[in-house]
Amino acid sequence: MADDFLDTLEATIRARKGADPASSYVAKLFGKGRAKIAQKLGEEATETVIAAVSESPQALASEAADLVFHLLVLLADAGLSLDDVRAELRRREGVSGIDEKASRSN
Numbered sequence: 001m002a003d004d005f006l007d008t009l010e011a012t013i014r015a016r017k018g019a020d021p022a023s024s025y026v027a028k029l030f031g032k033g034r035a036k037i038a039q040k041l042g043e044e045a046t047e048t049v050i051a052a053v054s055e056s057p058q059a060l061a062s063e064a065a066d067l068v069f070h071l072l073v074l075l076a077d078a079g080l081s082l083d084d085v086r087a088e089l090r091r092r093e094g095v096s097g098i099d100e101k102a103s104r105s106n
């Protein structure tokens with residue numbers, strides 16, 4: 001599946017900075033600060049793990065959605081974006097490609 005939706009969601013989340021917390025869950029979360037957002041992400045990670053081992057695939061997808069959503073909020077709070085994550089993953093692919101070539105030549 002293309003990433004367009006995640007990019008749109010990320011833009012919506014960023015646009016909530018400074019918005020009215022009474023009308024926006026994301027604005028309310030931003031208002032609580034980085035530590036609280038990170039704690040929320042940790043809770044969602046735990047719920048995802050529990051769903052993975054003891055719940056239905058649908059429940060796992062639902063918890064995974066909560067997890068990804070809260071990760072986007074944390075990244076936005078830290079001034080980072082999905083593009084930064086993509087760049088890091090691409091960099092690793094390049095590094096592991098070099099490692100593979102090196103091990104093949106040994």
Ligand SMILES: N=c1c2ncn([C@@H]3O[C@H](COP(=O)(O)OP(=O)(O)OP(=O)(O)O)[C@@H](O)[C@H]3O)c2ncn1[C@@H]1O[C@H](COP(=O)(O)O)[C@@H](O)[C@H]1O
Pocket residue numbers: 009012013016023024025026027040065066069
């Ligand atoms: N994708 C989401 C999304 N996924 C999950 N959540 C919220 O994340 C929370 C999940 O945490 P919990 O299950 O623990 O529920 P909770 O008890 O309400 O959470 P806490 O009060 O304990 O923090 C719920 O309140 C969900 O509504 C989301 N809230 C908003 N979005 C999207 O984010 C964008 C901005 O939303 P607003 O800020 O609400 O305008 C919109 O595109 C929304 O569709």
